[in-house]
Every structure is written in C-alpha cells, then in structure tokens.
Amino acid sequence: MKRKLQALSLLVIVGLVSRPADEAVTLSLRTSGMLSRPVDLGLREGLGQMGFAASLGGLRSLVASITYLQAFTAFENIDWAKVDSLFQLTTRLQPGYATYWVEGSWHMAYNAASGYLFDDKLRPAIRRQLARDHVQRGIEILDEGLKFLPDDPQLWVTLGAIYERRGLDPLHDRWVELDPKKAGECYLRGHKNGALQVYERLGAYQLVKAGDPASLRTALEVLRRNYGMGYRTPGLIHYLKLAEEQLDIPSAQRIPDADPTPGGAR
C-alpha cells in the first residue's frame, strides 16, 4: 500500500513538473516555426470524427493531403462548390503551406470562373455574375492566406496575376485587366520577398499601365534599375519608354532607341 501511494505521488509529481516544461517547449517550438497551433475545433464537422482524430494524432499533414486529393477529384467532376469547401478544409488544416492557398485560389479565379463564363446552360447575366464572384473568391482565398503567410512570394505573385488577368469586361464576355495598380504592387511585394526577378519587371509594367504619377515614378525607378542590370527585353524597353513619356522625362535622360536584346518579351 505504501508503494502504491508512493507511485501515485510520483505520478502527480511527474505531471506537475512536466506541465510547465511542456508549455515552455511548446512555446519554443512554435516560435521557431516547428510546431503549428492546434487544429481548429470547427474543422470537426468537415473532417468527420475519424479525420479529426487523425489530424489530432499527428497525422494532420496526411489528412490535409487526403482532403486535397478529394478536392482534385471534385475538380475533375466540375463540382466547384465542393472544390471550394474542400480547399477551405485543406488550408485550415495546414495554413502555413502556401501551395494550398495558391491552388485553391487558382481553382476559383481561373477554373471555376471560366467554367461558369462559358457554361451555355446558364443565362448570360448569371454566367458573368458567377464568373466575377469566383474571381473575387480567388482573391479572398489569397487575402486569407496572406494573413498566415504575409511574406510569402508565391501568394503575392499569384494575387498579382489575378489582379492583372482576371477582370471581366461587363459588355463583352472577355477578360480585361482588372486592377493594374494592385497587380503591380503585389508583384513588387512578391519580388521583395524573394520571387524571381521577372516579377519586379512585371510589377513595373502594371504600374505603368495604372498611369498615376506615383505609380509611374516607382515603375520608372524599377525599370531603369533593371535596364542597368542588363535586362533589355522588348517589354522592358516598351514600358520604360512609356513611363518616360508620361512623366515628361527630358530627352537627355531617356534611354537610347537601341535594339532590344533577343530572348522573350518580358
């Protein structure tokens, strides 16, 4: 009996000692980015009891991969609502994984929006409305992702691409540039956080298209720097000249009318 009491006391001591140690180690691992926050209780309905238990039991990444595969199947079956809800689950399971946010927004802003726009079974007004709503949904997904990963270059350039390419001309069923200023800012932010050099140039092109003096000055600075770095693509020269013209830069300070280097328009 004495031993049993000793055992119970020791168990209590182990628990009391381990609790603050657990909390300190958890905090340290979270700070170093090795441990995620616990799964949101609201996911229980979407995942089911088994999925929720598995995601609790250290298999969260695997459960996220399964919901991702289910979303892929829903995409193949052209079930956009299901794609959206499954990507919501996937991104909430692993909010720190940028690819899930990017793919979720891509499905909505490109695949679903185009799917609705060219769906002959729907009336034209509804088609356009649904397409616009799904582009907006794609933007919302990325905005949500940026709350978790504010410095992720992949999210910024994807958002920039949507603002650049996914606007809808209300009179004709065709895509027009939606918001070049926002697109430019997103591309530049992406480049600042580590995206490829080409995104800095794409950002500057969009700012030239935006046309306001502040955007033009930023674009001019970026394009001149890229020009100095040896990037003399047709796109860069075209937009640089456009910016110089719109800002009334004196002729002596403009770039010469030389042939661009071959190798792509960007």
Next chain:
Amino acid sequence: MNGEATAPSPTRPPAASRFVAFSPSRVWTLATATVTQLVRMKILVFLLVFAAVVVAAGFVFPVMNPEQQLKLLKDVSFGALQIFAIVIAIVSTALLLPRDLEDRTLYTILSKPVPRVEYLIGKLLGVLLLIGGGLFVMDAVLSAVLWMRQNMVLDAAIHSLEHENKATPENIAAQTAAVAKQGLTWALHAGVLAIFLKAAVVSALALLISCFASTTLFTIVTTFCLAIVGHGQQMLREYFFHGFSAVGEKAASSALAIICPDLGVFDIVENIIKGAQPSGADLLHMTFMALLYVVGYVAVAHLVFVEKEL
C-alpha cells in the same frame, strides 16, 4: 593440500557479495531477448507493408505538380511511420508482461538475482530497440524512394520548361530550389527522431499501465485513449481551459498533465514535411521532454511492479 585447494581465496569475494544492484549488461541481455521475442511475433511484417505503401505513394499520383507529388509521398510515408511506431509501442509493450507470465519466463528471470527494475527497463529497452530499428529501416527506404522520385520529378520539370521555351537559368534555379525543398533533406531524419521519441513516451506509458492492468486488452485500449488525449492536450488547454479562472486553468492543465503526457510536443513532422529545418536546440528540447516522461513513468511503473503479486 586438498583443504588448501578447496578453501576460498581470501582475495576473492564470495558470489553473493559480487551481486551489483544495477547491471547494464543484465538489462542489455533482457533487451535483446525481448527483441528476439517480438521478432518471433512477426511484428516486423509491417516493414514490408510500409515499403509497398511508400513505393505506391511515390508513383501513383503523377498528375499533380512536382512539389505536391513529393509532399504527398512524404505525408503518406510519415503517416505510416507514425502509425507503425505508436501501434508497435502500445501493442508490443502491452503484450510483454502477460506473455512472460503466461510462458512463466517471468518467474525464471525473477528467480535469479535480477531486480524488478532491471526487468522493466530491459523490456522497455527491447521495445525501443525494435521500434528504433524498424524506423531506421523505414527511413532508409523512404530516403531512397524520395531521392529517386525527386530526381525524376526535377528532370520532368526542367524538360517541361524546355518544351515551353522557358528554360532560363533563373527559372531552372527556382524549380530546382522548389523541388529540393520538398525533396530529401536532413530535417526528414529529425522528423523520424521525433516519431521515435513520441513512441518511447507511449511505450513507457503502456509499460506503466500494464504493471497494474488485469488484461492486455485493458492496457491497449487505455493507452490508445490516453495517447489520443495526449495528442489533443494543447487543444484542450487552449480551447476549453482558456475560459477558466487563472487558478482553475492551472489546476485543470495540471490534472490533465498528470493523467497523460503532452504528445503534441513531438509533432514537428508536419512542418518538416513543409520544408522547415529544426535546430539542435529544438531536438534537445524534445529529447529532454521524452526523457522526463520515460524516466518518470518507469519509476512509477517500478513502484507498482515491485509490490505486484506474481
């Protein structure tokens, strides 16, 4: 003459006084015997299943982007590793004491000058050796398949860039970096270590429960339940106890910590799969927590087992 030859040497101590209270070699003998016992139970068949799962996961999803293909391979493989480690930790530890009682091996061992604490440590060490060896083999299989798949995926991605006329050095470097981040890294082995540490804690817990449990089934079910609660301890603390008063929150958290270990501390695999790199300090912190639990639970198990009527 004869009397001189048979008389004990004054410099040589009698056999009883040569007995040492704790002998690592006796513990090691018990541990290796436990490994043999578990191998004979054909527990390692799981390794073959694992190899099949890894190979299938590596090649069955070719339609996804390269990064996602590699992530999925790692997700499935690490999921299988965790299931292997936890199931073996619980089931094999739960089986050990009842099996030894049934075979009467326990009486043979304890009738010799083997302290009960050595018996317990030897058994636990045996289970950990088996789990460690299994994880090592599975880690090697995973590394080989991942390395192979990584090279295949990268070749395909570069070929695709060339096909689209976009194979600039900048694009190739970006693609190579993206694939390398999801490919074979040293951090993955740290993930395997984290799984091993978690399994060690669960084994020690199962050993403690089996010391007072009346049936194997009770040990298995109880340890599984405690392992699930242990994984959700952080969630319980943050979502349920948060509304309590400061004293209430502390009391509830302490009560929970007494009942089960916080296994969420070892769940770094999720972020390692995403490409995070753990530091030496992170691994030391986890090892410290695992040691704290294992030593604590073995000490409690000893206090229960030493009084157990066999």
